[in-house]
Amino acid sequence: MPDSKPLKLRIPEPGCRPGDQPDFSDFVIPRAGEARRPDVDAPAADIRDMAFSIVRVINKKGEAVGPWADALDADALRDGLRHMMTLRIFDERMLTAQRQGKTSFYMQHLGEEAVSCAFRMALEDGDMNFPTYRQAGLLIAGDYPLVDMMNQIYSNSKDPLKGRQLPIMYSSKEHGFFTISGNLGTQYIQAVGWAMASAIAGDTRIASAWIGDGATAESDFYSAMVFASTYNAPVILNIVNNQWAISTFQGFARGNAVTFAERGHGFGIPSLRVDGNDYLAVHAVAKWAAERARSGHGPTLIEHVTYRAGGHSTSDDPSAYRAKDEVSAWPLGDPIDRLKRHLIAIGEWSEERHTQAQAEIADTVRKAQKEAEKNGTLGSGSHPSPSAMFDDVYAEMPPHLRAQRQAGGH
Amino acid sequence: MSGSTTRMTMIEAIRTAHDLAMERDDKVVVFGEDVGYFGGVFRCTAGLQKKYGSHRCFDAPINESGIVGAAIGMSTYGLKPVVEIQFADYVYPAYDQIVSEAARMRHRSGGQFTCPMVIRMPTGGGIFGGQTHSQSPEALFTHVSGLKVVVPSSPYDAKGLLLSAIDDPDPVIFLEPKRLYNGPFDGHHDRPVTPWKNHPLGEVPDGYETIPLGKAAIRREGSEVTILAYGTMVYVAEAAAKETGIDAEIIDLRTLLPLDIEAITESVKKTGRCVVIHEATRTSGFGAELSATVQEACFYHLEAPVLRVTGWDTPYPHAQEWAYFPGPDRVGRALREVMED
Helix, strand or coil: CCCCCCCCCCCCCCCCCCCCCCCCCCCCCCCCCCCCCCCCCCCHHHHHHHHCCCECCECCCCCECCCCCCCCCHHHHHHHHHHHHHHHHHHHHHHHHHHCCCCCCCCCCCCCHHHHHHHHCCCCECEEEECCCCCCHHHHHCCCCHHHHHHHHHCCCCCCCCCCCCCCCCCECCCCECCCCCCCCHHHHHHHHHHHHHHHCCCCCCEEEEEECHHHHCHHHHHHHHHHHHCCCCEEEEEEECCEECCEEHHHHCCCCCCCHHHHHHHCCCEEEEECCCHHHHHHHHHHHHHHHHCCCCCEEEEEECCCCCCCCCCCCHHHCCCCCHHHHCCCCCHHHHHHHHHHHCCCCCHHHHHHHHHHHHHHHHHHHHHHHHCCCCCCCCCCCHHHHCCCCCCCCCHHHHHHHHHCCC | CCCCEEECCHHHHHHHHHHHHHHHCCCEEEEECCCCCCCCCCCCCCCHHHHHCCCCEEECCCCHHHHHHHHHHHHHHCCEEEEECCCHHHCHHHHHHHHHHHCCHHHHCCCCCCCCCEEEEEECCCCCCCCCCCCCCHHHHHCCCCCEEECCCCHHHHHHHHHHHHHCCCCEEEEEEHHHCCCCCCCCCCCCCCCHHHCHHHEEECCCCCCCCCCCEEEECCCCEEEEECCCHHHHHHHHHHHHCCCEEEEECCEEECCCHHHHHHHHHHHCCEEEEEEEECCCCHHHHHHHHHHHHHHHHCCCCCEEEEECCCCCCCCCHHHHCCCHHHHHHHHHHHHHC
16 A cells, blocks of 8 residues: 555635735736737747736836837827726716616626726727627727617616616627627637638638636637637637636636636747736737737737726625725726826826816716616616517517417517 | 439438538538548538638537537628537537527627527437437427527438528527438338438439428328327338328428427327327427427317327437337337327
8 A cells, every 4th residue: 555645625715815914925017118029920939928927018107118118199098098987987887876776787897997998999990809798898998889888787778689688798799899698708719700700701800809717717718719729810819817706716717826828828829918907008919919810820818917806796795705905905006097197197187187087977977877767777767678578589580489479468 | 393303312412502502602611520621420511621612611629619609700700600510419518609609699689690500410329329429419409599400301301401501590400310311210220221312302402492491391191190200200100100000190390499380280180199209318308399289289189198209218328229219119009009099
């Protein structure tokens, strides 16, 4: 008999729990401007190091530094700030609306606003995003009407999805925003398929796939990686690593032990990490990956390193599983504050203008909300007709569904 | 039927359908495991890559969820993917993509995104395929709103139905009874196999001729009992009717979802008796839906309980193949039983 000790199962534990002092001291953050900027046709093997670093542009003083500091003009930067502020205010109002019973459910983006807002501005109209439920910045930065977003959240008579979908599961083909599914990870491989189709058709449009850190454990993540790599699909594979999957810290998807970006290496996909709270960095990296895809160099994997500052959803209370002030210890700060500081640093913004913009955006969102509520909320007012649930199951309603609609009295 | 015809196997009919669809519409793309260069383990896509290029017909990684998920993405882009799952027994990794995504795409997006795609898969037993080369998982798909489910039983039907499936705006699960690929099979495993060239349904039109989805076919007219069958069991039903001498009306459902309820009720109201047969396991199998439909629609015309002859509620065995497969003897017994009431 060998002298073996009993085996033990490892159950990963986050660094801190409620009551603990948050500690991100193990989290290695390169200085802004430090990461190199490879050519867009760089082979995966030549940039392996970038999966272990973080592309950052805005430094502590608010300056844009290093090779990824693209020349976004002041208007574009102010647009970016406005998009992020709009998303945050939109979130606040919808959270309140949920608590007031005007809708059943909401999910906020607090702390992650730069990821989707900056990314959208690097794409072209006609490109298709395959988002999760936490990239509404793609819609806001793409000028999708706030009223339509709210109509969907309220499931009211003007809901573009006719009351069939859970709030925030938006869909807008026109705005390059693929219909959101509740099933995690499914959209990742679909994005690759869409990109393959664009290549088959000889098109020039590209696709972007989105997934959270937790959902990278889903098998569709690996399906997407192998298909994207095998067929050299024009797709950007985004992982939004916000550290948390509901109550589960990223260690359960084997984050911490290895980076999420590193997973691209096994498939020969050029992979890098970006500071997800740095609007300029996200934008520059997205632009780089889009150019790669569009010029036929294939897929890129981007890990957006950020922090889920809010609860997972309106059904979640993070104080039950993580330290209360973990967000204030998060070393990459707040995306809105950081872009604001940068704009002020370059003399294109001021505290006064910011306060004024805050009020204007709040007013815009409030007006949109008023308009949406005229069309009804979940609790009151007008709703989509019950007969709408029988439509669109098929292109043409088959006899058995017609019979059921009739039996239901609709 | 108009124009010229050719005698072909079901495999050739399926290949021809692909060929015609790809020729007609360059949005049709075909892929799956071993489907491209090699032409498929059952030869259903042979020659397509050579003729249409590897952009239109190609091999895929061994990843069913990936095959279906990528096809969904392609179909929402505007292509018409026709993908193959090598055996229906291996479709389960793709089940989430089929049920949660393809089936609901049109509904959940308010019609913005649609999935005009076909998922082909060889199905059924009777070939000593054991547990994972014999299953009949159709009930797992007929339970899903938003899908169409088709099971052809002959070269003639396979070609016409596949062309319709490819042209259909909704996702279609296309189950091909592999036992019928090379010839009809009535369950008499101890007799020599007959090839399709000796069967009238092996004669297939050369041109682009479709068979509508959602329409059953009466394979044998009869007055005493209605047999509801599809796939291989159509031929088992024919054998059982012949051997018992019972004047059975045999309905080949062809499309399980949406179901041709009209054809079923018309027949059962005429005969007053009904036997439902399928290879798939019994409990919660598609036969339960058929039986309930007949009971609801034809209750006052029924002279006997609706009987089901199905596979047993066990995994599909290897050595016990012919004790498992619902052959003509078991179907014949049910026919006699239903006639006694």
